[in-house]
Amino acid sequence: MKKFDCFITLVGLVLGLSFTSCDTFISTSISDDEALDGPIATLSGAETGRHIIGDEEFSKVYSISDGLGPIFNAASCEACHIADGRGHAFTTFTRFGRVENGVFDALQDFGGPQLQDKSLPGFSAEFLPALANVHSGFMAPAVTGLGYVEALDDSTLMRLADPEDANKDGISGRLNYVIPPEFFKPGSKHVPVNGKYIARFGRKAMAIDLVHQSVNAFFNDMGISSEYHPQDIRNVQSSDVTDNANDPEISAKVVEDVAFYLRTLKVPPRRNSNDADVIEGEKAFLQVGCGNCHVQTLKTGMSAIGSLHKVEFHPYSDFLLHDMGSELNDGYTEGDALSSEWRTTPLWGIGLAHVSNGGAIAFLHDGRAKTIRQAIDYHGGEAADSRSKFKALNAILQDKILKFLQSL
Secondary structure (H helix, E strand, C coil): CCCCCCHHHHHHHHHCCCCCCHHHCCCCCCCCCCCCCCECCCCCHHHHHHHHHHHHHHHCCCCCCCCCCCEECCCCHHHHCHHHCCCCHHHCEEEEEEEECCEEECCHHHCCCEECCEECCCCCCCCCCCCCCEEEEECCCCCCCHHHHHCCCHHHHHHHCCCCCCCCCCCCCECEEECCCCCCCCCCCCCCECCEEEECECCCCCECCHHHHHHHHHHHHHCCCECCCCCCCCCCCCCCCCCCCCCCCECHHHHHHHHHHHHCECCCCCCCCCCHHHHHHHHHHHHCCHHHCCCCCEECCCCCCHHHCCCEECCCCCCCEEECCHHHCCCCCCCCCCCCEEECCCCCCHHHCCHHHCCCCCECCCCCECCHHHHHHCCCHHHHHHHHHHHHCCHHHHHHHHHHHHCC
8 A cells, every 4th residue: 555644744743743744755656666565466355454454553653642652763653664665864763872891781771772862741852871882873674575584484594694604705694693572482484592583674683573573663663562562661861750551552463463564565666677787787786796695586484474485585685694894883783793793684675765755865774875876885894895896897887786776
C-alpha cells in the first residue's frame, strides 16, 4: 500500500510539538517502479490481509493516551521509515556511551545508550550526559525486503563469515552473536553458540529477528511498552517516573502484526537492468571487489510464508560486520561489534533513496554522505582496497558503476 498520510504534522498537533510537514519528505507522484512500500506480490489472500493490518499499526501515530513516551524519539514507526524508506536528517537519533581504558560503557544509569530527545508535556527529555565521550548518529534504514533477510538460515551467514580472513582476500566479515531476549523463540534455522544467537538487523547487527527488532523499536524509539517488554521507559536523568498509561501499552499481537508487515514487504524494484551501461557497471563493481561484502545473491531457508520459502533474492549484502576503518569509527559500539565495525547495508533500493525524502539523499549510518560517490569515499578499513581500485578506474567506468548502483 502507498501511504502518504501526514502523520508527522498530526502528532505535532496532538503533543503541542513542532514538526515539519510530511510534504517536505514525501512526493505524492511516485510510479509503481519507484515505490518502496507494498506487499510481496505473491502473498496469499490471508497473508495480504494480515499485511494490511500490520501496515495500519506501522502507520499509527501514538498519542499520550496510547502510552507514547514519556520520553521518545518518534510517535510512529513511519515517522522514521517514511513510506518504508530510509530516514532523514530530521529523524536521525543519537546513541552514546563512554570509552575508558579501551572499555566501552553504555551508560545505562545515565539514560544510555539511546538518547530520547523528545518528551511529553510535564516530562523532561534526555540530554547527552557529560560522562559520554563517544556518540554516533543513527539514521533509520529502509525496511523493504526484510522478510527475505529474516528467512536466511544461520548456516548461510556462517558460511559467509571469515573472521580470520582465511582466504587472504582482506575481507574478514564477522557475525554478531547476542544474548536472546526471554521472548525469543528459536526456529530450525537458528544455530546457538554458547547460548547466543546470530543477530542480523540493525546498523551493528543487534536484533535476531523482526519481533526482536520491533519490540526494541517500540520501547526505545517510541517509549511504548508491550507484552514482550512490559516495563515502561523512564528518564533516569531526572524524575525516573513513567507515564500514566497502563502497562503493557500494546499487546503481543500488535508487535507480531508489525513484524509480519515488515516480513512481507516487497523487495525494492529494480530498474534499467538491461541497460548496457548498467550491465558493464555491475561487472566493474564486481571486478573492484565490492561484491565481496555486497553479495549479490542469497537464498532463503524454510519459511511458513510460501513467497519466502527457499527463494533467491538479491540484496547486495552479506549482513556481516566489517571493519570500515577510521573514516567511519565514531567510537560507539554495541554487542561484540568494534566501534569501526558496521553491518553491511543492503544496496537494494539505493537508487530510490530520494523517493521518501522529497529528493533529499543521505547515505551511511548517520547520513553523512550526500552522494553515492561520497559514500564510497568514506569506505576505509576492509573496503579501502576496493575504494582505491574504484578511484583508479577511468571516469567512464566509474560513472557506469554509479549508474548500476542507481538501478538497484
